[in-house]
Amino acid sequence: MKILVIEDEPTVHLGLCNTLKSAGHQTGSATNAQDGITLFRSEQYDLVITDLVMPGKGNGMDVLSAVKEYAPRSGVIVITAYGNVKTAVEAMRRGAFDYVTKPFEPDELLIIISKFSLQIKLEHENSLLREEVQEKRHVKNLIGESPAILKLRDTIRAVAGSDSSVLILGDTGTGKELVANAICSLSSRTGKPFVKINCAAVPETLFESELFGYEKGAFTGASTRRKGKLEAAQGGTVLLDEIGDMPLMIQAKLLRVIEERTLERLGGNDPVAIDIRLICATSKNLKEAITDGTFRKDLYYRINVVPVMVPALRERRQDIYLLASFFLELFSARSAKPGLTVAPSAMAALERYNFPGNVRELRHAIEMGVALCPGDIITMQHLPAEIREFSAVDDISTANGGATFLMDKLRRLERDEILLALEETGGxxxxxxxxxxxxxxxxxxxxxxxxxxxxxxxxxD
Ligand SMILES: Nc1ncnc2c1ncn2[C@@H]1O[C@H](COP(=O)(O)OP(=O)(O)OP(=O)(O)O)[C@@H](O)[C@H]1O
Ligand SMILES: [Mg+2]
Structure with a gap:
């Protein structure tokens, strides 16, 4: 294990390092809190063993907070002076793994370290299991068996394995957020923070502080320091949804963050190193936005390292049946109406419809059907008007789904014949x-x- 020792008393320090090294650990060392924190941030240790009281700025409690803030999974063991158990208990409350009281035997410490290492191992195994379940769940969440969806799933898996910036493109309601969720949970950053920002929903005046945070006193009302959303995602993933709606001034700042991998809080001078994976999504045509001058070209190339296209529902009609069945099950369970079915005529109408609102529109249509249907068969009359009108099938009152199906078929046949004749005669x-x-x-x-x-x-004519 990689262990950082922060201790000011030279003899204790040396003793500790020797004990750890002979037990096969790799060590780093500092003699005050400030140096310790700097070293921890640059090197990332699995475990920190720190004295509580040390000369200079900061103490063991500051080390503890810094570790918990930057790498919550790293452990901290505090060393307290004899009779200072109260502080040790406080340290445990704030997330320390354990404590030892001076003077202590090397074995005492080594036992605590092996307990910690066992915990890490169990957590790791646990997260592997969780990942396995999530992989199944998340790729399964994305309903569909059309070639377009199969290809999308492959792309998601491939992209999740890399750490590149991803730009998810697709019309409204196609499932871009679902794709972003899948990428994040299949990536190595799963379990770390996943912060979503809907750029269309943040008022322009608040954008900067929301994203980058601010220092105390940065502006009137900034009474405490606040982390921005980018910093809150430290170590994890950020989804910038509707990135096409990001104000130009913020685009410039974001570009700097991507290029320099650091950010400055509002009113702050110290750049903060930032480690995030960026996923952006948009239903806008960003190339057009570049031509219009509302989107920066340089930013576009930075965020679009790997583009992921989510196809419109009308380009994968064979998924309509699966999706409709999925939503039917979902909403009939939610509204305690088990055994609901969609009449074949209504399903046929859904399969013909062009769904400008894509999967979201289909979801709403089924939700409405479930709500409006008094019996156990959802028919055309329970579907939204757009779908009924589009399908051009009159509102035939249906006591019997089978009869409607036949009628629909005949009408469709008739419609096709007429369209063909019109086509051949130039209308x-x-x-x-x-x-x-x-x-x-x-x-x-x-x-x-x-x-x-x-x-x-x-x-x-
Ligand atoms: N393949 C799919 N399988 C199951 N549900 C889906 C699928 N695609 C989309 N959905 C559902 O459709 C709805 C819309 O999806 P989502 O919010 O991801 O779309 P979006 O592309 O982000 O839309 P917008 O551009 O409006 O933000 C959600 O309820 C989502 O769960
Ligand atoms: Mg969305």
Whole structure:
């Protein structure tokens, strides 16, 4: 294990280091709190053994807070003077692993260290198990078996294995946030902080302090120092959602953070080293935004190391059935209406619809169907108007889903034949009617009933 010893008394210090080295540990050392903290930040130790009272600025408690802030998984063992158990207890309360009282036997310390190392091992095994479960859960969360989704899952796995910046692109409601969640939980940063910022929801005036934090006194009202969201994600992942809505001034600051891997809090002079993985998402066309001057080109290249495209639902219609079934199960369980089904006609309408709002719209449609359906079959009439109208199937009252299905099929067949005839005759209704063997008036009526648009103005027909 990599252990940092912070102790001012030379004999105790030397004794400690020797004990640790002979037990096979790697050691680092400092003789005051300040140097200790600096060393810890730059080298990252598994365990810190620190004296509580030392000369100079800061004490063992400051070391403890710094360790817990920068690397909460690293352990701290405090050394207290005889009779100072109260402080030791306080240290335990603040997250120290254990304490020893001076003078102590080397063995006493080594036993504590092996307890700590056992805990780390168990935590590690635990997190491996958790990852395994999460991998299954997270990739499963992303419903769909279309080639487009299979490819997306592969991309997610590949991207999760790297630490590069990812830009998730896709229309509204396609599942960009779900993809970001999956990438984060499959990555090595799983279990570390995952901070999401919706750039469209942060007021411009608050953006800077929200993202970068501020020092005490940075502005009126800044009575204490506050960490920004980027710093809160230290060691983990940040999702900048709707990055296309980030103000230009903030874009410039973010670019600096990415390039220099440090940030400055508002009103602060000391740069803070920052270790985050950046995932950005947008439904906007960023290239257009660059041309319009609302998005920085240099930032675009920085965040777009690996682009991940989330396909629109209409480009993977075969997933509609799976997704609808998934949401049906979800909402029927939630509203305690077990055994609900979607009538084949309604399902067919869903599969035909173009879903401008993508998966979110489908989810809402099923939620509405579950809420409105009095019996146990969701039919067309329980679906949102847009879907009913799009499908161009009249509101046939249905006591029986099977009959509706047949009607739908016939209507669709009729619709397809008419569309074909219109296509072949360049949209001329008189010719199309002739070809179909019906009169022009009948054709016109059928077109209206079936929701076929009249592309040619009357006089050209
Ligand atoms: N493949 C999928 N499987 C299951 N649920 C999905 C899938 N894709 C999206 N969803 C669900 O659809 C809804 C919208 O997804 P999400 O919020 O991730 O979309 P988005 O692309 O971030 O949308 P926006 O651009 O509006 O922010 C969520 O409820 C999400 O759980
Ligand atoms: Mg989103």
């Amino acid at each position: 001329k209704k008189s010719l199309a009617a002739e070809q179909l063997g019906i009169c022009r008036r009948t054709l016109w009526k059928k077109m209206r009933d079936l929701g076929i648009p009249n592309l040619l103005p009357e006089e050209d």
